[in-house]
Amino acid sequence: MPTVSMTVNGKSVSGNVEGRTLLVEFLRRNLRLTGTHVGCDTSQCGACVVHLDGKAVKACTTLALQCEGGDVVTIEGLAANGELHPMQQAFRDNHALQCGFCTPGMVMAAVDLVNRNGKLDEATIRAELEGNLCRCTGYHNIVKAIAAGAKAMS
Amino acid sequence: MYDFTYHKAGSLEQAGKLFKNARDGAFLAGGQTLIATMKLRLASPSDVVDIGGIGDLQGISVAGGAVSIGAGVTHAEVAASKDVRGAIAALADLAGEIGDPHVRHRGTLGGSIANNDPAADYPAACLGLGATIETSAGSHGADDFFVDLFETALDEGEIITRVKFPVPKRAGYAKFPNPASRFALVGVFVAETTGDGARVAVTGAGPGVFRVREMEAALDKDFSPAALSGISVSADNLNSDLHADADYRAHLIGVMAQRAVAAAG
Ligand SMILES: Cc1cc2nc3c(=O)[nH]c(=O)nc-3n(C[C@H](O)[C@H](O)[C@H](O)COP(=O)(O)OP(=O)(O)OC[C@H]3O[C@@H](n4cnc5c(N)ncnc54)[C@H](O)[C@@H]3O)c2cc1C
Ligand code: FES
Ligand code: FES
Numbered sequence: 001m002p003t004v005s006m007t008v009n010g011k012s013v014s015g016n017v018e019g020r021t022l023l024v025e026f027l028r029r030n031l032r033l034t035g036t037h038v039g040c041d042t043s044q045c046g047a048c049v050v051h052l053d054g055k056a057v058k059a060c061t062t063l064a065l066q067c068e069g070g071d072v073v074t075i076e077g078l079a080a081n082g083e084l085h086p087m088q089q090a091f092r093d094n095h096a097l098q099c100g101f102c103t104p105g106m107v108m109a110a111v112d113l114v115n116r117n118g119k120l121d122e123a124t125i126r127a128e129l130e131g132n133l134c135r136c137t138g139y140h141n142i143v144k145a146i147a148a149g150a151k152a153m154s
Numbered sequence: 155m156y157d158f159t160y161h162k163a164g165s166l167e168q169a170g171k172l173f174k175n176a177r178d179g180a181f182l183a184g185g186q187t188l189i190a191t192m193k194l195r196l197a198s199p200s201d202v203v204d205i206g207g208i209g210d211l212q213g214i215s216v217a218g219g220a221v222s223i224g225a226g227v228t229h230a231e232v233a234a235s236k237d238v239r240g241a242i243a244a245l246a247d248l249a250g251e252i253g254d255p256h257v258r259h260r261g262t263l264g265g266s267i268a269n270n271d272p273a274a275d276y277p278a279a280c281l282g283l284g285a286t287i288e289t290s291a292g293s294h295g296a297d298d299f300f301v302d303l304f305e306t307a308l309d310e311g312e313i314i315t316r317v318k319f320p321v322p323k324r325a326g327y328a329k330f331p332n333p334a335s336r337f338a339l340v341g342v343f344v345a346e347t348t349g350d351g352a353r354v355a356v357t358g359a360g361p362g363v364f365r366v367r368e369m370e371a372a373l374d375k376d377f378s379p380a381a382l383s384g385i386s387v388s389a390d391n392l393n394s395d396l397h398a399d400a401d402y403r404a405h406l407i408g409v410m411a412q413r414a415v416a417a418a419g
């Protein structure tokens with residue numbers, strides 16, 4: 001079985017995987033980082049979004065072996081020193097989640113969006129959420145939270 | 155997904171060798187199509203050759219009246235490129251409308267045109283601009299490259315290296331996205347080229363990307379949306395599915411073509 005090594009949330013990790021092992025499987029099964037969710041497994045919902053080398057990607061549509069030597073950040077890697085990341089705090093403050101299943105992917109997508117854009121208007125936030133589905137909230141509070149999180153991050 | 159042996163190729167030459175030595179090889183670029191295809195077991199290669207780390211497939215340059223984009227350049231990189239935007243803004247816009255941000259971070263130009271999905275966006279830009287597709291074995295003109303549904307002129311083991319898009323006088327792209335998948339229900343790319351007159355390429359509507367000569371002739375006389383107003387496209391051979399029937403797609407071609415010409419300015 002091949003071995004894969006990468007940095008996950010600042011720590012060097014490695015493990016044995018198959019060719020077909022997905023990044024999300026490596027994170028959840030090998031590393032027990034179960035914050036990254038699998039909603040659809042077909043690249044549609046964005047519940048599995050993590051950052052790979054600083055960019056938001058769908059971990060259900062990335063092979064673990066493609067990430068050899070890469071730098072991965074998951075939802076578990078955002079909070080620092082016991083404090084929520086400003087985007088996590090904004091989701092909490094704005095009641096931007098109900099069941100919470102989509103939330104890790106939403107937050108990772110939102111942080112990526114702010115990193116790329118800086119200033120965000122509502123239309124941009126809505127357009128950029130194309131790859132993240134939420135079955136509960138109706139998106140309204142998610143959009144509000146991302147605007148607030150973007151402000152807090154600047 | 156059935157298991158396979160994964161190989162990372164460091165160079166084009168190595169990728170070619172790995173593919174040749176495989177019983178049933180497949181190249182992997184961004185994986186945004188191939189991984190889903192393997193999950194569905196529509197493809198079950200014995201060996202997957204990852205070409206994502208090959209430097210020769212990277213980079214964007216503008217020179218000699220053409221924009222040259224490496225096959226491994228992602229949709230996000232094309233959308234954000236000032237060089238592409240400065241030379242052919244419609245191409246940067248098209249890349250920025252593919253799928254969603256996460257797909258755009260991984261999916262590549264080479265993967266898109268090699269796959270030749272009948273609803274993909276890039277084939278319309280290639281055909282509309284009269285691009286040249288450079289490969290490990292030579293080159294193909296866009297008019298000969300897109301053969302049929304998911305079929306291209308690529309030979310077994312042939313790797314797309316770069317695509318050269320001639321800079322047109324003006325160009326525009328208008329897409330009516332499928333509201334669920336974001337692929338083109340109908341997308342029309344129009345260009346007023348420097349050497350080849352007007353070109354009109356349609357994606358999403360038929361079994362593959364195609365040109366509309368009648369529209370091209372009209373635009374050659376007068377490159378304006380109004381010039382297209384009397385022209386209707388036959389619904390024969392167009393796709394009919396639960397998203398749109400052939401008549402509706404035929405109608406959309408006219409609407410999108412006019413919008414594309416308007417966008418070209
Ligand atoms: C949710 C979602 C939405 C999408 N929406 C759109 C959309 O709106 N419009 C659109 O056009 N596309 C869309 N796509 C498809 C996307 O653009 C893919 O990135 C693209 O089709 C494939 O590129 P890739 O780099 O991921 O290729 P891969 O999946 O890695 O490969 C695809 C195929 O191309 C071959 N290949 C890859 N690179 C080369 C090369 N250099 N030479 C020869 N063969 C090669 C592979 O062997 C494979 O057969 C969407 C995809 C998803 C998942
Ligand atoms: S689980 Fe990856 S996109 Fe839905
Ligand atoms: S909060 Fe339940 S899916 Fe988004």
